[in-house]
Amino acid sequence: MGPQMRVCKMRTWSFAKGHGTMNDFVIIKDRSGLLDPSAEDVRFLCDRRRGVGGDGVLRAVKASHMPEWDGPGDIWFMDYRNADGSLAQTCGNGLRVFVQWLLEEDLATGDVIDIATRAGIRRARVHTDGVIAVTMGTPRWEPAQSQVRLGDRQWYGHPVDVGNEHCVIRLEDVDELAGLDLTVAPVLDPVQFPHGANVEFVVRLGDNKLRLRVFERGVGETMSCGTGVVAASCDELHQVPSDERSYRVEVPGGRLKVEFAPGGEASLVGPACIVARGEVTLPNG
Numbered sequence: 001m002g003p004q005m006r007v008c009k010m011r012t013w014s015f016a017k018g019h020g021t022m023n024d025f026v027i028i029k030d031r032s033g034l035l036d037p038s039a040e041d042v043r044f045l046c047d048r049r050r051g052v053g054g055d056g057v058l059r060a061v062k063a064s065h066m067p068e069w070d071g072p073g074d075i076w077f078m079d080y081r082n083a084d085g086s087l088a089q090t091c092g093n094g095l096r097v098f099v100q101w102l103l104e105e106d107l108a109t110g111d112v113i114d115i116a117t118r119a120g121i122r123r124a125r126v127h128t129d130g131v132i133a134v135t136m137g138t139p140r141w142e143p144a145q146s147q148v149r150l151g152d153r154q155w156y157g158h159p160v161d162v163g164n165e166h167c168v169i170r171l172e173d174v175d176e177l178a179g180l181d182l183t184v185a186p187v188l189d190p191v192q193f194p195h196g197a198n199v200e201f202v203v204r205l206g207d208n209k210l211r212l213r214v215f216e217r218g219v220g221e222t223m224s225c226g227t228g229v230v231a232a233s234c235d236e237l238h239q240v241p242s243d244e245r246s247y248r249v250e251v252p253g254g255r256l257k258v259e260f261a262p263g264g265e266a267s268l269v270g271p272a273c274i275v276a277r278g279e280v281t282l283p284n285g
Contacts, residue, residue: 010281015045016101017052017276020093022223022253026054027101027274030079033065039085041282046083052280055222056091057081058098060107063116076102077116082218090119090163092226096132096272099124104274119163132272136227137163138264139234148199149187150180157199158235162266165197165217166231170204170239177203177213182221198225202232208242211250223253230266233258 013035016027026045028035037045037059044051058080064073078098080088095115102108103126111126115134125133145156146167157169167188171177186199196217203211214228215221233247237260245260257269 011284012279012281015052015278015280016105016274017054018097018101018272018274019253020096020224020226020272021251021256021270023093023225024054025056025058025091025094025097026052027058027060027098029060029105029107031060031062031065033061035059037081039081042081042085043083044282045280055083055216055219056088056094058091058094058101060098060102066116068118069116071116071121072114075114075116075121076107080117082216083220084218086218087118088164088218090117090122090136090227092134092136092162092230092268093224093270093272095122095124095134095226096268096270097274099126099132099134100272101274117163130271131269133259133267133269134226136230136266136268139230139266141234141238143238146189146192148189150182151184158238159192159197160231160234162227162230162234164227165193165195166200166228167193167197168200168202168232168235170202170235172203174203174205174211177201177211180213182213182215185220186215198228198231200225200228200232202235204236204240205250208236208244208247209249210236210247213252224251224256226256226268226270229256230258230268233260234266 046054061077063077066077113124123135140161142159155169157167160166199215214225229249247258259267
């Protein structure tokens with residue numbers, strides 16, 4: 001080996017790949033919390049050319065091994081990382097994929113499964129038709145609007161907290177929605193959103209039916225965003241009250257359903273699919 005060559009140590013991890021309405025994730029089992037992926041590891045895993053490819057990483061850790069967790073320790077913790085390596089509180093599509101993976105790996109059983117997240121415990125109910133419903137907590141809708149800019153256009157939308165931050169922009173028609181350039185990030189009010197937020201652009205298609213596109217913080221435009229679908233439905237519930245309290249939402253990757261309990265807690269209902277398993281070799285510097 002010549003003097004200019006550098007030895008690069010490698011690590012090999014087992015992984016699975018799954019998606020929920022084409023919002024896709026790399027899943028890593030780390031029962032005892034020994035792997036501790038860095039931001040660069042996450043960026044590598046999510047890279048669609050040099051890694052596995054995904055909108056984020058779901059690390060499965062027993063909750064007792066997560067220092068920031070003070071709840072029951074014998075359940076699984078979904079340590080979710082955005083594609084840019086940043087931590088995230090929760091992810092609705094990721095939760096369903098996480099639960100489907102746990103079931104297929106025989107790491108969980110039954111039709112009711114509790115999952116720990118940075119936003120608290122989320123409960124999954126597994127339906128017989130392959131659909132999974134996950135609780136998403138009670139979203140907090142802010143009546144005061146916040147400005148969002150995209151290119152030379154600007155709108156005012158309502159902030160919604162679904163365990164992570166969102167701003168929901170209502171558009172007039174589907175042509176306007178389709179014409180948005182989401183290859184660039186919307187610009188948010190840095191005072192209102194000092195850490196950024198997901199931005200949903202939404203069109204009302206009819207009674208309790210919506211269509212949206214989303215720009216996810218730390219990721220970019222995704223084919224679907226579970227918490228974003230909940231945020232958009234919460235915004236619709238506050239602006240166009242309905243006794244039904246159930247919403248069907250179209251995203252580029254498919255269709256999801258949001259149901260609100262009388263107390264305001266939201267559930268996200270939709271499919272989840274594990275599509276691949278294998279081993280990936282990560283560079284170590």
